[in-house]
Amino acid sequence: xxxxxxxxxxKKEIIQIRRxxxxxxxxxxxxxxxLFIFGFAITMDIKNLxxxxxxxxxxxxxxxxxSDLSASGYFIIVDPSVDYQQIExxxxxxxxxxxxxxxxxxSENIRLGKPAQIQALIDGSDANTATIAAGYLSAASDMxxxxxxxxxxxxxxxxxxxxxxxxxxKSRNFIIPGLIAVIMxxxxxxxxxxxxxREWERGTMEQLIxxxxxxxxxxxxxxxxxxxxxxxxxxxxxxxxxxxxxxxLKGSLVLLLVVSAVFLFGxxxxxxxxxxxxxxxxxxxQIALVMTxxxxxxxxxxxxxxINMPYVLQLITRIVPARYFVTIIKGIFLxxxxxxxxxxxxxxxxxxxxxxxxxxxxxxKKKIA
Amino acid sequence: xxxxxxxIETRSxxxxxxxxxxxxxxxxxxxRGELFGLxxxxxxxxTTALRILSGIMDPTSGxxxxxxxxxxxxxxxxxxxxxxMSQRFGLYEDxxxxxxxxxxxxxxxxxRKERPAIIERLLGFSNLTPFKDRLAGAxxxxxxxxxxxxxxxxxxxxxxxxxxxxxxxxPVSRRDFWKILYDxxxxxxxxxxxxxYLDEAERCGRVGLLNExxxxxxxxxxxxxxxxxxxxxxxxxxxVRAVEKLVRPLGGVLKVTAYGDRIHVAxxxxxxxxxxxxxxxxxxxxxEGSREIAPSLEDMFISLVERK
Ligand SMILES: Nc1ncnc2c1ncn2[C@@H]1O[C@H](COP(=O)(O)OP(=O)(O)OP(=O)(O)O)[C@@H](O)[C@H]1O
Ligand SMILES: [Mg+2]
Numbered sequence: 001x002x003x004x005x006x007x008x009x010x011k012k013e014i015i016q017i018r019r020x021x022x023x024x025x026x027x028x029x030x031x032x033x034x035l036f037i038f039g040f041a042i043t044m045d046i047k048n049l050x051x052x053x054x055x056x057x058x059x060x061x062x063x064x065x066x067s068d069l070s071a072s073g074y075f076i077i078v079d080p081s082v083d084y085q086q087i088e089x090x091x092x093x094x095x096x097x098x099x100x101x102x103x104x105x106x107s108e109n110i111r112l113g114k115p116a117q118i119q120a121l122i123d124g125s126d127a128n129t130a131t132i133a134a135g136y137l138s139a140a141s142d143m144x145x146x147x148x149x150x151x152x153x154x155x156x157x158x159x160x161x162x163x164x165x166x167x168x169x170k171s172r173n174f175i176i177p178g179l180i181a182v183i184m185x186x187x188x189x190x191x192x193x194x195x196x197x198r199e200w201e202r203g204t205m206e207q208l209i210x211x212x213x214x215x216x217x218x219x220x221x222x223x224x225x226x227x228x229x230x231x232x233x234x235x236x237x238x239x240x241x242x243x244x245x246x247x248x249l250k251g252s253l254v255l256l257l258v259v260s261a262v263f264l265f266g267x268x269x270x271x272x273x274x275x276x277x278x279x280x281x282x283x284x285x286q287i288a289l290v291m292t293x294x295x296x297x298x299x300x301x302x303x304x305x306x307i308n309m310p311y312v313l314q315l316i317t318r319i320v321p322a323r324y325f326v327t328i329i330k331g332i333f334l335x336x337x338x339x340x341x342x343x344x345x346x347x348x349x350x351x352x353x354x355x356x357x358x359x360x361x362x363x364x365k366k367k368i369a
Numbered sequence: 370x371x372x373x374x375x376x377i378e379t380r381s382x383x384x385x386x387x388x389x390x391x392x393x394x395x396x397x398x399x400x401r402g403e404l405f406g407l408x409x410x411x412x413x414x415x416t417t418a419l420r421i422l423s424g425i426m427d428p429t430s431g432x433x434x435x436x437x438x439x440x441x442x443x444x445x446x447x448x449x450x451x452x453x454m455s456q457r458f459g460l461y462e463d464x465x466x467x468x469x470x471x472x473x474x475x476x477x478x479x480x481r482k483e484r485p486a487i488i489e490r491l492l493g494f495s496n497l498t499p500f501k502d503r504l505a506g507a508x509x510x511x512x513x514x515x516x517x518x519x520x521x522x523x524x525x526x527x528x529x530x531x532x533x534x535x536x537x538x539x540p541v542s543r544r545d546f547w548k549i550l551y552d553x554x555x556x557x558x559x560x561x562x563x564x565x566y567l568d569e570a571e572r573c574g575r576v577g578l579l580n581e582x583x584x585x586x587x588x589x590x591x592x593x594x595x596x597x598x599x600x601x602x603x604x605x606x607x608x609v610r611a612v613e614k615l616v617r618p619l620g621g622v623l624k625v626t627a628y629g630d631r632i633h634v635a636x637x638x639x640x641x642x643x644x645x646x647x648x649x650x651x652x653x654x655x656x657e658g659s660r661e662i663a664p665s666l667e668d669m670f671i672s673l674v675e676r677k
Pocket of ligand 2: 415416532
């Protein structure tokens with residue numbers, strides 16, 4: 001292994017990336033755009049959520065609660081008096097996103113100073129909207145309580161929210177750190193999936209493999225620039241998460257970056273491996289996309305809680321690197337997890353990286369056909 | 370052990386792609402300091418032979434030795450000894466001339482000390498000095514090929530393997546290119562070059578005629594030409610269909626085969642070419658160029674039969 005040759009490959013690659021606007025955009029702009037689009041889609045205000053109300057209390061207070069909801073602008077009450085039995089069917093049909101049931105005794109409980117429960121059934125198939133709706137509903141309830149009895153400490157109205165289809169909703173704080181993991185998986189693998197395939201497609205590989213260059217030198221030299229890019233992306237994404245989305249970073253930034261580096265090494269190597277196997281850019285990028293995006297999105301616990309998955313799927317998540325990264329990044333961001341808590345997942349991430357890197361080195365041959 | 374007396378040697382070298390026998394028992398012996406032309410029509414197996422010799426393709430069977438090293442057993446050891454130029458431009462179009470040279474200097478570990486002199490010399494004899502900061506993709510076809518040659522020479526290899534290096538290059542650049550090759554020959558470099566054109570074959574010291582993966586004959590260019598029988602000429606034209614139709618019934622034309630942007634014409638003799646070109650032009654059809662090419666064995670056979 002000659003450092004000079006590794007360096008030559010890395011330098012050449014950097015020059016090429018810098019001269020190609022598309023590569024530059026994919027390296028630096030795309031992750032940011034994705035973070036903003038998904039991030040804001042989750043945190044954006046949603047207006048006029050179609051709502052039906054089943055008012056079993058039929059009191060002046062219950063009517064006022066309903067009209068306050070619609071006055072907030074977030075809820076649009078499409079039907080103020082549906083049958084309790086119909087609620088599930090209405091949500092199923094998509095006619096409304098939220099059904100609110102105000103039970104009998106609602107006004108009575110409020111008058112007696114007891115917690116007055118309401119039930120809400122939210123269509124959780126669109127998790128973002130559902131999260132936000134649940135948040136609005138609890139905020140509206142709090143406001144209504146405060147208006148009724150400003151001095152009480154416990155809120156009078158206690159919304160019991162049940163989210164359908166997706167029982168285990170995450171708050172936005174919970175989603176955005178995981179979102180970084182998903183986006184970085186996709187971007188990293190996508191970037192490197194093109195590199196070796198591009199050399200084959202452009203005919204430059206044939207010339208390269210007639211030199212004394214070693215395959216490991218080529219792979220490491222190609223990994224370096226994309227590792228730097230991934231690391232810069234990571235720093236930017238963390239900054240945006242903290243400063244734009246206002247998610248507090250409870251744990252150590254250094255630990256977060258160390259974990260990111262280990263993760264990047266794995267997914268970048270995966271991209272290279274795909275590139276080596278396909279030798280062609282289009283299939284390489286498509287395979288890299290499917291291999292990273294779908295598992296990262298569906299099986300990492302980013303959106304859908306792993307505990308709630310069928311057992312077989314839970315097992316499958318074990319081989320999804322994003323799963324470990326999502327777990328760790330959420331832990332560091334939200335719980336301030338330290339090395340003592342994340343070391344196991346970190347070790348598995350490192351193991352994944354080592355295996356994929358070794359596979360890439362084994363698969364790359366200085367041969368045509 | 371491999372032939373120490375030869376710089377390049379192959380023994381019953383074969384390469385099969387499924388049913389296609391790209392190489393079918395090639396025996397080749399090229400001495401040190403020779404300029405050897407591997408000549409053959411499209412698909413004869415020229416590229417396959419060069420790829421195997423440069424260690425980037427495994428043969429199906431047979432053996433190949435380069436600089437006394439077995440390519441089968443130790444392909445990596447061969448790579449320091451050879452400079453290879455692929456048929457398709459193999460350098461980075463988004464790097465400049467100089468960046469490409471420096472990149473290959475790095476890969477071959479040309480020392481910092483010798484580097485400036487070598488690069489200056491390579492840029493000088495390829496006349497690329499004024500274009501050293503131009504992107505390779507923006508160079509003319511001829512300049513690209515000279516850059517390719519310069520990169521292949523960056524580590525001063527003792528053997529050059531050049532795959533149709535002057536294909537698609539204008540006649541002036543082609544002459545420059547050959548001048549460089551002759552200079553290298555004086556320095557003792559062994560050169561194996563492939564081509565489909567007989568005028569280029571004539572510039573070589575020895576020529577091997579390749580057909581369907583087999584060597585038909587190895588001899589001096591002159592002897593080979595005399596043995597070929599009916600000459601085969603490539604006429605480049607946009608109006609392939611019309612020209613083909615026009616040429617076929619002409620006197621002295623034995624056979625016409627049309628390709629995408631050119632036709633191949635077997636003639637009774639080269640004297641007929643002028644007349645054929647004149648007829649095409651008189652009919653207002655374009656002729657972009659004409660060159661004598663290596664006939665396939667089949668073409669040689671057919672034209673010999675038809676001439677009788
Ligand atoms: N990688 C490959 N896979 C399958 N078939 C191949 C491959 N490379 C070459 N061939 C086939 O082997 C035969 C010889 O090809 P080769 O490229 O060596 O010919 P050539 O003499 O270089 O032709 P050309 O003048 O077109 O460059 C052809 O029929 C070609 O289609
Ligand atoms: Mg060829």
